[in-house]
Amino acid sequence: MAPSKLIAVLPGDGIGPEVIAQATRVLELYRDRRGLPLDLWPLDLGADRYLRDGTTYPEAVRARVAGEASAVLLGALGDPRVPGLEHARDILFGMRFGLDLYANVRPVRALSDRLVPLRDRGARDVDMVVFRENTEGIYVGMGGQFKRGTRDEVAINEDVNTRKGVERLVRAGFEYARAHGKKRVHMADKSNAMRHAHELWYRVFFEVAKEYPGIDARHVYVDAMCLFMIQDPSQFEVVVTCNLFGDIVTDLGAALQGGLGMAASANVHPAVPRCCDERHEGPRVAMFEPVHGSAPPLAGKDVANPLASFLTVGMLLSHLGWPEEERRLEGIVARAIAEKKCTRDVGGELGTRAVGDWVLGELAHAF
Numbered sequence: 410m411a412p413s414k415l416i417a418v419l420p421g422d423g424i425g426p427e428v429i430a431q432a433t434r435v436l437e438l439y440r441d442r443r444g445l446p447l448d449l450w451p452l453d454l455g456a457d458r459y460l461r462d463g464t465t466y467p468e469a470v471r472a473r474v475a476g477e478a479s480a481v482l483l484g485a486l487g488d489p490r491v492p493g494l495e496h497a498r499d500i501l502f503g504m505r506f507g508l509d510l511y512a513n514v515r516p517v518r519a520l521s522d523r524l525v526p527l528r529d530r531g532a533r534d535v536d537m538v539v540f541r542e543n544t545e546g547i548y549v550g551m552g553g554q555f556k557r558g559t560r561d562e563v564a565i566n567e568d569v570n571t572r573k574g575v576e577r578l579v580r581a582g583f584e585y586a587r588a589h590g591k592k593r594v595h596m597a598d599k600s601n602a603m604r605h606a607h608e609l610w611y612r613v614f615f616e617v618a619k620e621y622p623g624i625d626a627r628h629v630y631v632d633a634m635c636l637f638m639i640q641d642p643s644q645f646e647v648v649v650t651c652n653l654f655g656d657i658v659t660d661l662g663a664a665l666q667g668g669l670g671m672a673a674s675a676n677v678h679p680a681v682p683r684c685c686d687e688r689h690e691g692p693r694v695a696m697f698e699p700v701h702g703s704a705p706p707l708a709g710k711d712v713a714n715p716l717a718s719f720l721t722v723g724m725l726l727s728h729l730g731w732p733e734e735e736r737r738l739e740g741i742v743a744r745a746i747a748e749k750k751c752t753r754d755v756g757g758e759l760g761t762r763a764v765g766d767w768v769l770g771e772l773a774h775a776f
């Protein structure tokens with residue numbers, strides 16, 4: 410038998426545990442009924458644990474994730490009882506930065522015309538993938554505060570962009586486009602205002618683009634991109650952008666998909682050609698999470714939409730070598746929408762668990 414793949418499962422806060430409970434049932438079904446060699450490792454980390462004993466992302470867990478796990482499935486982190494979000498930053502950034510998961514891959518794909526809120530537009534118009542740089546930008550936490558609490562206070566967050574960081578993300582976008590038959594890659598920046606940092610993005614993007622002659626490389630300012638995403642999202646196929654803009658445009662993208670309950674994501678480290686120090690042996694551990702957060706007002710009410718977490722499991726299984734299961738799960742999720750076997754945010758009347766029951770039933774029949 411193939412050696413089993415260790416999947417760390419971190420439900421987290423708010424609606425995280427509710428949607429991840431359903432996603433876990435899907436993984437268990439794959440393990441028990443389909444025979445996939447999956448070993449699930451539940452992680453009791455998040456706001457409750459932090460408030461209980463101060464633990465955020467302990468070294469022993471960090472080491473086992475990095476050394477033994479094939480993937481992490483994460484729900485969401487963020488709890489009003491921890492206003493500084495210390496635990497969320499330690500865990501989320503601990504994984505994204507610590508595992509060097511430099512590409513946050515966020516498909517913006519609508520699975521039904523009914524979910525697209527734009528007049529005269531349908532699912533065929535909303536089919537893009539955003540490659541968000543995931544290890545740099547303003548997220549690195551460089552900066553500080555000075556004279557805090559006085560009228561003269563100063564607050565600075567540095568925007569860190571490196572040649573290596575920009576180039577590998579841009580290459581990952583082009584490689585994806587080439588592998589998936591996409592004809593166009595956009596790079597979204599603010600090089601008109603951020604003259605230093607985003608001049609680097611602009612220059613590197615068009616330099617790398619020369620190596621992909623069959624692909625139409627286009628620059629767009631991110632503010633204009635927000636406009637175009639609403640006016641005509643069909644022009645976007647693959648988008649590469651920095652950490653902060655990727656975060657923002659994918660919530661806008663989620664609105665085109667039917668809301669945050671429909672948006673999945675993968676935090677990965679693609680091995681791209683000619684980029685730096687790729688000496689790592691074998692596939693790296695990657696982290697998979699729905700795009701949404703912990704949605705505190707929805708928590709504990711059985712109303713959270715679990716479909717994004719199923720699509721996220723699909724991305725995870727594809728990453729581990731079972732791409733057909735991503736397509737299968739996406740097909741079932743599309744049917745859940747078509748047949749209104751879904752939660753209220755996407756036009757159904759079911760609760761979180763009942764959607765899970767229906768999806769599990771469909772999946773059980775698929776094998």
Ligand code: NAD
Nearest residue numbers: 485486487488669670700701702703704705707713714754
């Ligand atoms: P959010 O994504 O939690 O919620 C935004 C909106 O989307 C809300 O109206 C919410 O009800 C709706 N929504 C989100 N997920 C849904 C689902 N599965 N089903 C139905 N509706 C859904 O964003 P927020 O309110 O800005 O943030 C809440 C907390 O989550 C904050 O602490 C934030 O920092 C954190 N957060 C964490 C992650 C993560 O862990 N990856 C991502 C985003 C936000």
Ligand code: IPM
Nearest residue numbers: 486487497501656700701702
């Ligand atoms: C996301 C979230 C996080 C981010 C927050 C919780 C720090 O919004 O994963 O999209 O900005 O990356």
Ligand code: MN
Nearest residue numbers: 656657660700
């Ligand atoms: Mn976000």
